[in-house]
Amino acid sequence: MFDSILNTFSHMGVDWRLIIMNAVNFGIVAVVLYQFFFKPIQKAMDERTAKIEDGLRYAEEMKKKLAEAEQKQAEMLREARASAQEIVEQARAAAKALQDREAQETAAKVEQMLARGREAIELERRKTFDELRAEVARLVVLTTSRVLARDLAEGEKASLNKRAAEELARNN
Amino acid sequence: MKPRKAKTLTLARKLVAASIEGGEPTSRRVDAVLEFLGRRPMAERKALLGAYLKMMRREEALRTLSIERAGTLDETSRATLVGGMGEKSGKPLIVTEKETPALLGGLKVRLGDDIYDASLKGILDRLGAHGNI
Numbered sequence: 001m002f003d004s005i006l007n008t009f010s011h012m013g014v015d016w017r018l019i020i021m022n023a024v025n026f027g028i029v030a031v032v033l034y035q036f037f038f039k040p041i042q043k044a045m046d047e048r049t050a051k052i053e054d055g056l057r058y059a060e061e062m063k064k065k066l067a068e069a070e071q072k073q074a075e076m077l078r079e080a081r082a083s084a085q086e087i088v089e090q091a092r093a094a095a096k097a098l099q100d101r102e103a104q105e106t107a108a109k110v111e112q113m114l115a116r117g118r119e120a121i122e123l124e125r126r127k128t129f130d131e132l133r134a135e136v137a138r139l140v141v142l143t144t145s146r147v148l149a150r151d152l153a154e155g156e157k158a159s160l161n162k163r164a165a166e167e168l169a170r171n172n
Numbered sequence: 173m174k175p176r177k178a179k180t181l182t183l184a185r186k187l188v189a190a191s192i193e194g195g196e197p198t199s200r201r202v203d204a205v206l207e208f209l210g211r212r213p214m215a216e217r218k219a220l221l222g223a224y225l226k227m228m229r230r231e232e233a234l235r236t237l238s239i240e241r242a243g244t245l246d247e248t249s250r251a252t253l254v255g256g257m258g259e260k261s262g263k264p265l266i267v268t269e270k271e272t273p274a275l276l277g278g279l280k281v282r283l284g285d286d287i288y289d290a291s292l293k294g295i296l297d298r299l300g301a302h303g304n305i
Binding site (some may be wrong): 156165 | 235241242243244245247249252255273277288293296297300301
């Protein structure tokens with residue numbers, strides 16, 4: 001069978017030894033190519049594929065982390081906004097309380113000053129009134145003294161002296 | 173032991189009391205006191221005499237009735253006044269009198285440390301001081 005195949009090739013002008021040689025050459029070239037080109041390329045491609053996959057996975061993770069971070073950031077911002085709002089409210093309340101207290105204190109001070117002022121005015125009025133009364137009294141005494149000194153007759157003086165003597169003798 | 177000054181004052185007081193008879197000093201008693209003082213040592217005599225003189229003046233002031241008046245004071249009223257004041261002091265009084273026109277009317281008398289003002293001027297002054305006009 002084998003011989004008939006060889007004979008057929010011979011008749012067709014194909015040298016089976018050449019074919020074998022070529023086949024061996026091809027095998028050697030294939031082995032060399034596989035060993036030194038395809039294998040490193042395959043390895044490099046595998047590594048690259050792994051790297052790309054890693055990169056994609058990393059990117060996916062990063063995306064997820066970014067989303068989480070964004071969510072966390074949004075939450076933090078919300079909390080911060082709420083805190084800020086609360087602080088602002090507290091500050092407003094404190095400012096209002098302070099303002100109210102200051103207003104009350106100012107009102108009390110004003111009231112105190114008014115009371116002092118009224119008291120001072122009243123004292124001044126009384127003092128002026130007393131001075132005026134004393135001055136009027138002094139003038140009345142002076143006028144009366146002058147009138148009496150001028151108009152009192154000797155008889156009247158004697159009568160006054162008599163009454164005074166009796167009074168002093170009786171009371172003392 | 174009593175200090176010298178206190179002793180002097182006590183003795184002077186006793187001498188003043190000894191000088192008075194019936195509420196007033198008499199010449200006889202004062203002479204006797206002076207004679208007693210003359211027998212004391214010079215240093216003691218001087219201090220004693222000074223204290224005695226001071227106390228006698230004080231005694232005289234307590235018995236002096238000074239009357240100030242505006243206008244005349246009749247004898248009856250004067251006697252009433254002197255009698256009343258003498259009764260109060262319990263001693264015979266030495267009476268001095270002077271005219272003070274500023275009193276306007278009425279009397280102002282002084283007996284010892286006490287002053288009694290029953291003059292018109294005094295009444296007006298008191299009214300003026302209290303503003304009761």
